[in-house]
Amino acid sequence: MVRRQRGFTLVEMLVTVAIFGVFVVIIGTLTYNMYYVQQKWPINYMSHPEVGGVVARVRRDVLDSLHYPGEFEGFLQTPKTLIIYVVGQDGYAKTIIYDFRRTGEVRRLEYKSKELESTWIGRAMPTFEVGDFELDSGQVAVRLMAKDTGGKVAIDQIFFPRSHS
Amino acid sequence: MRPQRGFSLPEVLVALVILAIVITTTIAMFARRQQYLRESSETILVWQAIWNEAEIWRRISFGSLDGQPNRFQSDTSILTPLNPFATKVEVAASADDPSVKNVTLTVLWDYDEQNKSYRRNAHLSVLRSDTGGSNLW
Numbered sequence: 001m002v003r004r005q006r007g008f009t010l011v012e013m014l015v016t017v018a019i020f021g022v023f024v025v026i027i028g029t030l031t032y033n034m035y036y037v038q039q040k041w042p043i044n045y046m047s048h049p050e051v052g053g054v055v056a057r058v059r060r061d062v063l064d065s066l067h068y069p070g071e072f073e074g075f076l077q078t079p080k081t082l083i084i085y086v087v088g089q090d091g092y093a094k095t096i097i098y099d100f101r102r103t104g105e106v107r108r109l110e111y112k113s114k115e116l117e118s119t120w121i122g123r124a125m126p127t128f129e130v131g132d133f134e135l136d137s138g139q140v141a142v143r144l145m146a147k148d149t150g151g152k153v154a155i156d157q158i159f160f161p162r163s164h165s
Numbered sequence: 166m167r168p169q170r171g172f173s174l175p176e177v178l179v180a181l182v183i184l185a186i187v188i189t190t191t192i193a194m195f196a197r198r199q200q201y202l203r204e205s206s207e208t209i210l211v212w213q214a215i216w217n218e219a220e221i222w223r224r225i226s227f228g229s230l231d232g233q234p235n236r237f238q239s240d241t242s243i244l245t246p247l248n249p250f251a252t253k254v255e256v257a258a259s260a261d262d263p264s265v266k267n268v269t270l271t272v273l274w275d276y277d278e279q280n281k282s283y284r285r286n287a288h289l290s291v292l293r294s295d296t297g298g299s300n301l302w
Binding site for chain 2: 034037042133135152156
């Protein structure tokens with residue numbers, strides 16, 4: 001017996017293509033939205049605890065700071081190196097250095113007099129940069145910025161020293 | 166010869182309905198997730214700008230609070246992805262105590278062209294008190 005062979009009808013094919021088209025449109029729209037969000041918004045570094053740790057440490061140290069020395073132990077005050085002279089909770093003066101020069105790494109060095117007391121290293125970091133922000137009153141804040149790989153500003157925080165008078 | 170039969174129409178319809186529910190829910194969940202992620206990114210940028218501005222307004226002398234421009238004084242370039250956006254600062258004396266002023270910092274964004282208004286906003290109020298010119302520290 002010869003089995004009768006038949007393919008899909010035109011209507012069946014049209015319905016199938018239409019359903020497939022709907023899925024393609026939905027997936028295309030979602031993909032475009034994802035791409036749009038990725039292009040428009042900077043990476044959310046603040047959800048990374050280590051990055052938050054750097055911001056919190058700089059905030060605390062700047063709050064305790066008396067002044068910003070131009071250089072210390074071979075380090076120079078630059079947009080990639082922040083030098084802060086602080087009076088700690090124990091009443092002793094310290095010099096804190098934030099070294100942002102290494103890609104993906106932040107180092108915090110704490111000196112008591114000329115002795116290195118402690119080192120803290122944070123890894124998987126964005127590229128930080130240090131600047132300043134001056135008020136009309138003459139108070140100078142430390143401005144900590146980080147950009148993502150697309151050059152978008154992801155972190156921009158200003159920290160003022162506590163008044164010590 | 167073994168009889169051959171396919172699925173009945175009700176079986177196919179029920180299967181399609183279940184499939185449609187699963188697919189629709191998944192797509193809706195995905196879209197909502199995208200929306201939450203975007204809103205979270207917006208909120209983090211906005212609050213960084215507000216924190217910076219609060220630092221400035223905390224240090225302006227009490228006597229000159231009223232004479233300040235009613236917009237942010239800090240660099241708001243971090244808010245660029247929110248364009249168009251607006252910033253606003255309101256200084257209001259306390260009704261109970263004239264030596265206390267309420268400084269409210271507001272960021273408005275997500276502009277609605279039809280209604281000519283912003284859909285989202287965040288604000289922070291800073292209470293300033295007159296310490297007579299000396300600082301409290």
